[in-house]
């Protein structure tokens with residue numbers, strides 16, 4: 001049997017592009033895919049649960065985690081800190097599980113430095129103006145926060161060429177974007193450089 005370490009998929013893109021919805025949709029199709037829960041100092045939204053959507057931590061706890069090397073990457077975003085716990089990802093990949101995470105754009109690029117094999121996917125709306133509509137519709141941010149997120153989004157769009165894939169999340173058709181994400185996951189699994197050398201040699205001599 002050909003096996004190897006798991007793959008790390010990084011779904012990024014501006015706030016409001018639909019990362020949460022699409023990653024959730026993808027996980028329903030692929031229950032074995034592990035999701036990396038981030039730590040944040042942001043206050044929970046009403047529907048968010050600790051340990052499921054985020055690990056909601058104090059600034060002091062976040063700082064301790066960061067100082068002890070417990071974070072794979074971390075960033076300040078709109079006045080709050082967000083970071084990816086290292087242990088869970090390392091353990092899951094070693095055990096052969098694929099892992100998905102959804103940091104903002106700078107965090108995604110930082111992951112690629114530590115894990116050059118990570119697959120970076122940039123999620124975009126079909127029109128930039130849809131970002132604003134989505135942020136307004138979810139009613140979780142104030143108008144000022146939305147304006148700030150849109151400013152950040154404009155900056156984030158400049159990094160699109162540093163990613164491996166672009167997926168367009170068309171308004172009202174999220175299932176198409178989920179299908180595209182699945183296609184990427186599927187194809188990446190078969191890339192020749194993913195296979196351990198001894199597996200290839202066994203295939204060659206069989």
Ligand code: 5GP
Nearest residue numbers: 015038074075077082083084102103104107
């Ligand atoms: P939100 O407050 O909307 O949940 O997240 C704000 C931004 O932070 C989003 O773009 C989200 O993808 C990003 N984010 C969430 N977790 C992490 C993380 O662990 N690291 C980084 N760099 N960004 C994160």
